[in-house]
Amino acid sequence: RKEVEQDPGPFNVPEGATVAFNCTYSNSASQSFFWYRQDCRKEPKLLMSVYSSGNEDGRFTAQLNRASQYISLLIRDSKLSDSATYLCVVTLGDYKLSFGAGTTVTVRA
């Protein structure tokens, strides 16, 4: 079983729509959780950390469910510039990151 699993998508949504997707992780000892964004042929960039209480950053909302071992990301009022691959990342609290394969989101005009 992979450490981090994501629905690859793609999620094709119109501008202004809301899109949400999850990722699941296998190690219950995981301590830190992140969403990264990766554009085509570029390096991953940190979008946001995910906290136990859930957190919001502008149009982006992240949730963590430790009991079910999943993390979610919701994007409201989608923009064309939100088109990217979103990577779910989990760590055991040290510096080693485990990446999901990514969920592709395409926002159309």
Next chain:
Amino acid sequence: GAVVSQHPSWVICKSGTSVKIECRSLDFQATTMFWYRQFPKQSLMLMATSNEGSKATYEQGVEKDKFLINHASLTLSTLTVTSAHPEDSSFYICSASVRLAGNYEQYFGPGTRLTVT
């Protein structure tokens, strides 16, 4: 945030040759750097952890004699792909770890796209 650079950004080489990729932390010192590889539509896979002044720690399945890592200074780590073959064609990304307020944050380089013909 911290800036990490990689050079070259892309390289095409012939099968059997060796390729060196540099990873530099530009405005901070990184005692630990990481090398990842990403094949199309797959996740980033950690290849090795590079510690300044000591030998790299390789992940299971990564050949240390094929992927030579040198971390000679606090701002530079290099990855050399020796005797490259077409199956080594991939996107190689480095990152540098910085500890901030008790948490580790990783900053990624822009990646190097290697094509072996």
